[in-house]
Amino acid sequence: MSQGRPIKNVTNPDRIGSYFRLEAGPLLLVTVSGLLYNLGMLAGPYFEGQLVQRLFDIINGNKTFASMVTLALTYLAVILIVQVMRAIKRFYVRRFANNTSRNMRHMLYNSLVNMSKVELEQEDLGAVMTKAIADVDACVEGMRKFTTEIFDTGVVLVAYLGLLFFYDWRLAMLASLFTPLAYLIAGGLKTRITRYNAEYKKSAGRLNNATMDRISNAVTYRIYGREQNRDQAYEAHLQDYEQRAVLANLWENTMQPLYNIISMCGAVLVIYFGARNVQGSGWTSWDIAAFTTFLSAFTKMALKSSKAAKLFNAVQKAQVSWQRIKPLMKAYVVPNTNTTLDFSRPPQxxxxxxxxxxxxxxxxxxxxxxxxxxxxxxxxxxxxxxxxxxxxxxxxxxxxxxxxxxxxxxxxxxxxxxxxxxxxxxxxxxxxxxxxxxxxxxxxxxxxxxxxxxxxxxxxxxxxxxxxxxxxxxxxxxxxxxxxxxxxxxxxxxxxxxxxxxxxxxxxxxxxxxxxxxxxxxxxxxxxxxxxxxxxxxxxxxxxxxxxxxxxxxxxxxxxxxxxxxxxxxxxxxxxxxxxxxxxxx
Ligand SMILES: Nc1ncnc2c1ncn2[C@@H]1O[C@H](COP(=O)(O)OP(=O)(O)OP(=O)(O)O)[C@@H](O)[C@H]1O
The missing domain is CATH 3.40.50.300 (P-loop containing nucleotide triphosphate hydrolases)
Structure with a gap:
């Protein structure tokens, strides 16, 4: 057996926060690199605006081409640093997810192997397998997404919003009104996503059971001529599983374009009121650089915020899985091999x-x-x-x-x-x-x-x-x-x-x-x-x-x-x- 990194025992294994706390080191690095990366994202809209403005100035003979090259090189250098931060953040988020997956499985495995015979008999093996594999995966995936998106969506949204308010607070408020609408819809779908996901997971457990039953009792069914009957029952489980998988997926994934469209509605307002700012008849006075930066930042923010709605759904899905495995997350049982028995004499x-x-x-x-x-x-x-x-x-x-x-x-x-x-x-x-x-x-x-x-x-x-x-x-x-x-x-x-x-x-x-x-x-x-x-x-x-x-x-x-x-x-x-x-x- 390979001598891998020792797995940590989790105190309070039935609390999701325990798994985050256990990985405080990688999460600290995620936080630092995540903040730097996402604040650095503001460089995009800023430099895009500056470049357009510089082009405009060169055409008008106010700036030299060399200054454009310097600006472009500075932009490239900033992007490089931002991307390095992104790579660091991704690496540690992945490490956090891998470690958490190992820790969760470790606790679940320990809890399962230490169950009493009566408890084991009461557990449905197919459902246990679904919990031990698919539910832990879904849960960790939700935790990974949450950790990633708290920066890639949360921090960046705040940063973009700050930038927009800095340029024109009235227009920023007006255009951003559409974003909460996307969240509201996502929130409204929460119960549906939870329900369909829970049903999908139960169905996966039933299908696993039917598969194991069919394989382990294959000979018995053959001898009694019940194979066709069992195959039909298996087929029914499979169909049920497929239908529930489609439903769960549908509600989780197909709403993304809707969130995008809703969030992007604000762009029309940005173009209309932003043009008035450039012409000097709006709420504030803008040059081309400001208009380009505002529009670019708004578009990026709108797309990001539509992803946030999807993130809520992913977290919701992870919560369903967590509720399923939580009862099995019990305090780690350390194998007790201490003994005061005297083996030197055979006992009576x-x-x-x-x-x-x-x-x-x-x-x-x-x-x-x-x-x-x-x-x-x-x-x-x-x-x-x-x-x-x-x-x-x-x-x-x-x-x-x-x-x-x-x-x-x-x-x-x-x-x-x-x-x-x-x-x-x-x-x-x-x-x-x-x-x-x-x-x-x-x-x-x-x-x-x-x-x-x-x-x-x-x-x-x-x-x-x-x-x-x-x-x-x-x-x-x-x-x-x-x-x-x-x-x-x-x-x-x-x-x-x-x-x-x-x-x-x-x-x-x-x-x-x-x-x-x-x-x-x-x-x-x-x-x-x-x-x-x-x-x-x-x-x-x-x-x-x-x-x-x-x-x-x-x-x-x-x-x-x-x-x-x-x-x-x-x-x-x-x-x-x-x-x-x-x-x-x-
Ligand atoms: N797990 C169980 N839960 C409840 N009752 C049980 C259980 N196992 C056995 N019994 C009951 O205990 C009684 C004694 O059964 P046991 O199996 O000990 O008898 P046995 O003498 O070994 O029988 P055999 O000669 O048929 O093997 C029976 O009435 C049986 O129904």
């Missing part, structure tokens, strides 16, 4: 009187108590929907618990997310493979060898036969692997990243019994010194486990397999039924 696990309940659900698991020592494999089983997976999820903080789960000398709920991840490795029901290679799925960014874990999960030989070995891409969600290969890749990932406690939820459901037994033997070796909670609805291996937690009717019985078989009818029935079924299969 002590679960006492634990109750679990999903928020908003009436279902619960009560009075669960069990313990485990390093090196032990504990089986967890029970009826369908008996709470096996829920118990596993309690160890990774997905479901709240009451009672006590002590890992070594610490209470589980008091551990930080980092500490929990160092202590507990969890393999869920689904393989949840990512769309990359087998090796990348297992390593998750680490670089150590994966050979040992591939061997443990009995995947080494199959991978050796693949043309690209462990670099084979698993496809979206692991689609290019068999179910058993997916399950074993996921198990390999958990073992590769294992802490002292392993929670394995049905790791063998997609493999045959022989492979299951081979993996189990390897697991025993690999898990020496670790605690393994083996959640399973299949009981073949349970006679070999150190202890069994049997979940029955919302509570748990913790014993050995042999004792449960003897003393618990429900467990015995479950086990014998499976053995009978298994023997038939074998």
């Amino acid at each position: 696990l002590e679960v006492t009187d634990v109750s679990l309940r999903w928020p908003g659900s009436t279902w619960s698991l009560n009075a669960i108590s069990f313990s485990a020592a390093p090196g032990q494999i504990i089986g967890v089983t029970g009826a369908v929907a008996g709470g096996k997976s829920t118990l596993g999820k309690a160890f990774i903080g997905e479901v709240p618990y009451q009672g006590s789960i002590r890992v070594g000398d610490r209470e589980l709920s008091e551990l930080s997310a980092y500490e929990r991840s160092r202590l507990i490795a969890y393999l869920g029901h689904e393989p949840e493979l990512m769309s990359c290679s087998i090796a990348e799925n297992i390593r998750l960014g680490k670089q150590e060898s994966i050979a040992a874990v591939l061997e443990t999960v009995c995947l080494d030989q199959e991978i050796a036969q693949m043309p690209q070995g462990a670099a084979t891409s698993v496809g979206s969600g692991g689609i290019r692997l068999s179910g058993g290969q997916q399950a074993r890749t996921a198990l390999a990932r958990t073992l590769y990243n294992a802490g002292p406690i392993l929670i394995l939820d049905d790791p063998f459901s997609a493999v045959d019994r022989r492979t299951e037994q081979a993996i189990f033997r390897n697991l025993r070796r690999l898990a020496k010194g670790k605690i393994v909670l083996l959640i399973s609805h299949r009981l073949y291996l349970f006679p070999d486990l150190d202890r069994v937690l049997f979940l029955d009717n919302g509570s748990g019985i913790f014993s050995t397999h042999a004792a449960l078989l003897k003393e618990n009818n429900a467990y015995a029935r479950l086990y014998r039924a499976q053995m009978a079924g298994g023997e038939q299969h074998d």
Whole structure:
């Protein structure tokens, strides 16, 4: 990875002013160069007037050609300085925009990756992608335009207006009356532009969602013959997006010529009353230089002020995007990798009187108590929907618990997310493979060898036969692997990243019994010194486990397999039924 400029964390990231403050340095340079450039713009009309006057004087024999050349060269030198200022200003405005874009994305990214599972599930992925890319771009573009135009339009307008008032204040007032009209129209269109832009952004989010859904579920739709139906739905989203894009663009862009025409109406007055000034019958007395300077300055001002109206619209558009991303701009979460855990000794696990309940659900698991020592494999089983997976999820903080789960000398709920991840490795029901290679799925960014874990999960030989070995891409969600290969890749990932406690939820459901037994033997070796909670609805291996937690009717019985078989009818029935079924299969 390239070692770029460090990105700054933003205090009060939900306030737009914070991003301006963070870039105070570049903005100061923009201010200085912007003021010099825009005040220097007055040189144009001034020198144009002087040149016309000089030409008039040369024709009348009052001035020499050499004085005209000197005047022209002075004009050129001033223009050069002004243009250098312009280049400096542009450079720093661009730098401000680039830095702001990086800072905003940095904060947004941090906020997204630190969302809880529940929050992530509530977010609509297509809308999030639109916010993370298009809305940040629109927002930064609005900030860039605002920063540029505050000088290129604001300062220059004031400068031109000052010049016009200096030459003839009455005519300046009269001719400038048209400009506020253009602003009024732009202001009137504000709500419309906001509304159409917000609708356009929502539609972009829906289209992104439909695209992602269509791609990630392409095979499912193909199998069920629903491709045409989905394509029609996608087409409808696309059409909606196009229509809203056109509407948003129309209101934002097509008004410019109207603003121009309105602002330029004043030029007619300048020509009429300015000519009277030159003739000596107007409000003041002018030479040709004054007339030319006034007309030139007015034209430039009128064009600039019509751009200001467009600027309001651009800022409006940026505000729409800012409102969309603002709720996601949360205080930066610094990764907390501090820990007081003692990793030199494997911890004991002590679960006492634990109750679990999903928020908003009436279902619960009560009075669960069990313990485990390093090196032990504990089986967890029970009826369908008996709470096996829920118990596993309690160890990774997905479901709240009451009672006590002590890992070594610490209470589980008091551990930080980092500490929990160092202590507990969890393999869920689904393989949840990512769309990359087998090796990348297992390593998750680490670089150590994966050979040992591939061997443990009995995947080494199959991978050796693949043309690209462990670099084979698993496809979206692991689609290019068999179910058993997916399950074993996921198990390999958990073992590769294992802490002292392993929670394995049905790791063998997609493999045959022989492979299951081979993996189990390897697991025993690999898990020496670790605690393994083996959640399973299949009981073949349970006679070999150190202890069994049997979940029955919302509570748990913790014993050995042999004792449960003897003393618990429900467990015995479950086990014998499976053995009978298994023997038939074998
Ligand atoms: N995310 C959730 N939110 C609310 N309730 C849930 C959630 N996940 C599971 N449940 C409920 O918790 C109960 C136990 O489900 P759980 O998945 O733990 O059972 P299980 O024993 O693992 O089932 P199976 O053998 O079918 O895998 C069920 O009634 C289920 O509907």
